[in-house]
Amino acid sequence: MSSVVSARLDRVCIVMMSALGDAVHTLPVITAIKRHHPAAHITWVLQPGSAQLARGHSGVDEIILFERRRGARAFLDIRERLSRRRFDLVLALQVYFKAGVITGMANAPVKLGFDRARARDLNWLFTTHRIPAHPIQHVQDQYFEFLHALGVPSAPVEWDIGPWRQERDWQREWFRKVEHPIASVVVATSKPEKDWPPERWARVCDALWHEHGVQPVLVGGSSTRELAAEKVIVERSSAPCISTLGMSVREMISVIDGSVLTLAPDTGPMHMSVALRTPVISLFGYTNPKRTGPYRLYHDLIVDAYGDPGEDYVPTMENRPERMLRIQPEHVLEKLEIWRERYASEAARKVPGKA
Numbered sequence: 001m002s003s004v005v006s007a008r009l010d011r012v013c014i015v016m017m018s019a020l021g022d023a024v025h026t027l028p029v030i031t032a033i034k035r036h037h038p039a040a041h042i043t044w045v046l047q048p049g050s051a052q053l054a055r056g057h058s059g060v061d062e063i064i065l066f067e068r069r070r071g072a073r074a075f076l077d078i079r080e081r082l083s084r085r086r087f088d089l090v091l092a093l094q095v096y097f098k099a100g101v102i103t104g105m106a107n108a109p110v111k112l113g114f115d116r117a118r119a120r121d122l123n124w125l126f127t128t129h130r131i132p133a134h135p136i137q138h139v140q141d142q143y144f145e146f147l148h149a150l151g152v153p154s155a156p157v158e159w160d161i162g163p164w165r166q167e168r169d170w171q172r173e174w175f176r177k178v179e180h181p182i183a184s185v186v187v188a189t190s191k192p193e194k195d196w197p198p199e200r201w202a203r204v205c206d207a208l209w210h211e212h213g214v215q216p217v218l219v220g221g222s223s224t225r226e227l228a229a230e231k232v233i234v235e236r237s238s239a240p241c242i243s244t245l246g247m248s249v250r251e252m253i254s255v256i257d258g259s260v261l262t263l264a265p266d267t268g269p270m271h272m273s274v275a276l277r278t279p280v281i282s283l284f285g286y287t288n289p290k291r292t293g294p295y296r297l298y299h300d301l302i303v304d305a306y307g308d309p310g311e312d313y314v315p316t317m318e319n320r321p322e323r324m325l326r327i328q329p330e331h332v333l334e335k336l337e338i339w340r341e342r343y344a345s346e347a348a349r350k351v352p353g354k355a
Contacts, residue, residue: 003151005129007110008088009037014044015103016093017066019190020249020268021292023050024159024275025140026093030059031158032147043085045078045102052249053272056164066102079105090127091146097121112146136315140295157295159275163254168352171254175352178242180215182351183208184256184273186264187220187229187245193286194265196324198229202236203329204263207336209239212344219255219269222246260347261339263332265324266292274298277350279343281335285323291315300338303331 012033016026023046033040043062044054054060064081067074075098082105092103092113100123103111113119113127115134124130131149136142144154163171175182185205188195205216218233220226222245230243244255253272256262262273262280266287273280274294282294285305290313293302305326307313 003149004132005110005112005149007112007129007150009033009040009150009152011085011087011089012040012042013082013085013087013090013106013108014042014093015090015099015106016044017046017068017099017102018050018094020050020053021266021271022094022139023053024161024268024271025143025295027054027057027059027159027161027275028140028154028157029091029093029143029147030057031160032144032152032154034059035158036152043087049249053161053253055250056162058160075101075105078102082106089150092123092127093143093146095120095123097123099123100126103127112149114142118142136291136317138290138295138315139292161253161272161275162250163257164250167250167254170251171258172352174251174254175258178215178217180213181260181348182215182217182242182255182258183261183263184219184259184269184278185216185233185241186262186267186269187218187233188223188226189265189267191286192225193319193321194267194324195225195229196265196283196327198232199236200327200329200332201229202233204332204336205233205237205239205241207329207333209237212336212340214260215239216241217255217259218243218245219247219252220245258350258352260344260351270294279339279347281332281339283324283327283332285326286319286321288313288316288318291317300342301335303327303335305331 041061045064051063087108090106090108090111104126111127112129115130116124131145147154208214208216216239256273257276259278262278264270265283270282274297280298281301283303305323
């Protein structure tokens with residue numbers, strides 16, 4: 001594979017401080033670099049929540065936390081820590097201004113970022129080199145453009161997000177307490193516009209339990225919005241829903257890994273499910289599934305309210321408000337039937353202690 005940027009890969013810094021979904025998309029970049037150059041030392045600047053995903057990963061040698069809640073002090077802390085390090089290469093995967101500032105602080109002869117058209121918030125000012133211009137495509141493929149520019153093969157795509165060996169005992173013990181196969185239900189996202197009404201989730205939870213014999217398990221964080229959704233689902237569903245809201249990211253990975261199915265809007269656990277090869281019914285309306293949908297897998301399980309009937313749309317960053325409300329429980333139940341026909345038996349074999 002020919003490269004367009006010449007850079008050593010001995011000491012690599014990755015600037016990607018966004019939410020879980022983008023962190024999941026970053027991991028195949030890291031595994032590819034390590035596969036191509038095993039001696040590479042990779043430092044990742046990211047936020048505490050996403051750091052749980054990366055901590056313990058075989059390809060991540062060092063994590064530098066950006067603690068946004070500290071305000072200006074967070075940038076001073078990062079500057080102090082980066083001042084003691086020298087890198088051969090910085091990969092500026094995040095295009096917002098705050099990420100650009102941190103990219104500018106890093107000491108490296110090559111700072112590779114997006115082309116000017118895609119580098120929002122003047123992010124291109126902080127990089128020395130840019131990947132070639134390209135139409136918008138899936139986020140995972142956009143990150144792979146950095147590998148292609150460096151001459152690093154992106155295949156095979158490997159996330160390697162766990163569960164780690166030391167986490168398997170906890171996973172087996174957790175699943176031992178649940179009698180039925182489980183479906184992880186992601187109750188909310190980081191943006192209200194991407195959420196699906198909780199009363200509709202309650203209807204789906206009823207179908208999981210009564211029609212498919214699957215235990216609904218609510219997963220996610222413990223934000224006010226998530227807890228409010230949990231309350232509605234538990235009150236309105238006749239299924240004995242189990243809530244794990246507030247569980248750590250590492251524990252959530254273990255639960256999703258052992259699930260026979262995940263149901264989720266466009267959010268981090270949906271991408272984690274793909275990385276774990278757990279079938280996922282994904283609900284899209286606000287965001288474009290061709291840009292942020294399940295990567296290469298489970299497209300037959302996408303509930304697509306983003307496009308109009310017959311619309312042949314392309315990957316874009318355009319958001320379409322109110323479209324999540326187009327999705328009715330019946331649309332999800334139709335995908336449940338497809339899951340049962342195509343994936344249920346295979347997924348059941350990987351449930352810890354249930355095979």
